Amino acid sequence: MxxxxxxxxxxxxxxxxxxxxxxxxxxxxxxxxxxxxxxxxxxxxxxxxxxTKEKLLLHGLRQLTERFGERVAAQVRAAGDHPGPRTVIEALLMASLPLDEESRVFHLVYTSYAVLSVTDRALAEQPFIRDPEAAEERLTALLGLAEEAGLTRPGVDARIEAVGLLALSAGLGTSILVGQRSARTAADVLDRHLDRIFRDRGGSSLAERIAQ
Amino acid sequence: MxxxxxxxxxxxxxxxxxxxxxxxxxxxxxxxxxxxxxxxxxxxxxxxxxxTKEKLLLHGLRQLTERFGERVAAQVRAAGDHPGPRTVIEALLMASLPLDEESRVFHLVYTSYAVLSVTDRALAEQPFIRDPEAAEERLTALLGLAEEAGLTRPGVDARIEAVGLLALSAGLGTSILVGQRSARTAADVLDRHLDRIFRDRGGSSLAERIAQ
DNA sequence: ATTTTGATGATACAGCCGTACCAACTTCGT
DNA sequence: ACGAAGTTGGTACGGCTGTATCATCAAAAT
Structure with missing residues (x-):
């Protein structure tokens, strides 16, 4: 052959x-x-x-989400050996922000796909809309763990907080993407939000960790 | 003639x-x-x-934001005669969520423009990227007023909260748009978030006010 | 009434797009 | 060595896009 x-x-x-x-x-x-x-x-x-072009686009989307998932996993792994729930959550959310070029491309292209999916049935049925669901489950589980360990403030509903955190970081992500906010501001906002969920500030703040 | x-x-x-x-x-x-x-x-x-088509698109964008601004203003006006800051903020944020068809169209088209603006210089220089700035100013002022009136919880930074609220509702908006969340869930999340900023729950909850 | 100017319509053009077709080349099995 | 099958390139086709051209019609001004 x-x-x-x-x-x-x-x-x-x-x-x-x-x-x-x-x-x-x-x-x-x-x-x-x-x-x-x-x-x-x-x-x-x-x-x-x-x-066909459609198949190329779909494959590109799959590849994009896969690569991004690996990237986030690596960044979480880099957070340390036995990190607390807050540290893991911070790493997760920060990894979702378009802070470097690679992540910026991801956000841009992913958002493009998301917009297209609203008016394109074939795209809407694609599983990439289900990836955020997995993230929600994971976040909810992490928050549940933190709750059981007594790390969270009273009256915290893990699922609602998870949805809120994801929406917040998504919104911050796009605002960074369009040049409306700096990475620094986004980190500040995320930090403040986490402060209201967790009893103790975890280690250093996100904002401090950004050289911006 | x-x-x-x-x-x-x-x-x-x-x-x-x-x-x-x-x-x-x-x-x-x-x-x-x-x-x-x-x-x-x-x-x-x-x-x-x-x-030219470009001019048509730019005019369409301007018209879209104008109409949306009027719509939000009307919805805030409908909130009552002497509403408290929380009520006004709730009305503002809820009006920004794509809950009906008109608002859905706004979100879709606006997001499309935003995505295009990342790679299109002419679009990026358009003032529609400055509208959110005005919203941020207004929200910050409202939160500042609430703070002076002693309505907020301690340790609330008006500007950071404003940015967070806008990012949160933007993120919730797109997740509703792509069919990932229900209006009800979004209202719940927004409610919870406001509960952590304000001392008292304002009147009825947002979630209750949605027939969904 | 005629001229002038704004408003509208039908049609044509050049360019790009995704896709299809056809020919050529490379490498393996026999 | 020969042919078959996987792989690659050049090129053409039909359709759609934004834009330009030409002609026509309506109404106000002189």
Whole structure:
């Protein structure tokens, strides 16, 4: 048989090119030809690995969320060996903020997809709308743990707090993305919010940890 | 001179048609021909009143924010004659949530514009990015008033709270938009958050006020 | 009444898009 | 060595887009 090329790897490379272009010029502006040029291959090849543009977009979305999930996991892992619930939650939320270029691209492209999904049925049925659900479950569990350990202030409802924290960090994320807020301000706000959930301030503040 | 047609009125009608189509099929999918058909006029007329598509889009954005501002103002006015700061803030934030069709369209189109503005310089320089600033000022002032009146809990920083509240309601808004949360859940979260800022629960809760 | 100017319509054009087609090349099995 | 199958490139097609052109009509001014 012919050249031994790892199809999955090739697909990953091309999808990566798609995400790069989308991050640079906006998802709405990427064409098949742009992706091909960015990946350094011919237009035909892009068609070969993803028969249609829609499939390419869907694959790109999947790849985007996967990579982001890994990134967040790594950042949480870096938070320490036996971190308290607040530390883990802080790491989780901060990792979701578009503070560096990679994360900025993620937010931009992900939000583009989310907007498209409102008017595109095929996109709306995609599981990427279910990823936040998983995050909610995890956050709720973490808050429940903290509650049992007596770390939270009285009257804290884990699920409601989880939803609020996710919405807050999502809102802060987009406001950073559009250049409305600085990373510093966002960290301050997040810090204050966590102060109202937890009894004790965990270690150093988020704001201090940002060199901005 | 020729037929006395109010140009501004005409422009408003056409821009309204643009927003309707954008709300139905997504901003990325609207073409000049779609707008013309929706407005019941010829393509040429759309070109006549807005020479270029970019100008049409910018006018549509301005119109969108204006209409939304009026809507919010009306909803706040409906909150009562001498409402307390919390009531006003609640009305403000709830009016920003996409609970009915009109507001849903606003959120969708506005978010579309925001996403585009990240990669489009002309859009980024548009003042619609400054509207949230005005909202922040107003919220900060309201919270400051509440603080002076002794209505808030100790340790409340008006500006940080304002930023947090806006980010929270923006995040809740988009999560409602993509069908991830119900209006009820969003109201609950907002309620809880306000409970942590204010000493007393204002009148009835937001959640109770929603028939959902 | 005629000219002038604003308002409207039909149609054409150039460019880009996603996709399809066809030819060529590479590498493996026999 | 030969052919088959996987892989790649060049190019063309149909459709849609925003914009421009040309012509027509209506109404006010002289």
């Amino acid at each position: 012919p050249k031994r090329v790892d199809h999955d790897e090739r697909r990953t490379e091309i999808a990566e090119a798609l995400l790069r272009v989308a991050g640079r010029r906006g998802l709405h502006a990427v064409g098949m030809r742009d992706v091909a040029a960015e990946a350094g291959v011919s237009l035909r090849l892009v068609q070969y690995y993803f028969e | 020729p037929k006395r047609v109010d140009h501004d009125e005409r422009r408003t009608e056409i821009a309204e048609a643009l927003l309707r189509v954008a709300g139905r099929r997504g901003l990325h999918a609207v073409g000049m021909r779609d707008v013309a058909a929706e407005a019941g006029v010829s393509l040429r007329l759309v070109q006549y009143y807005f020479e």
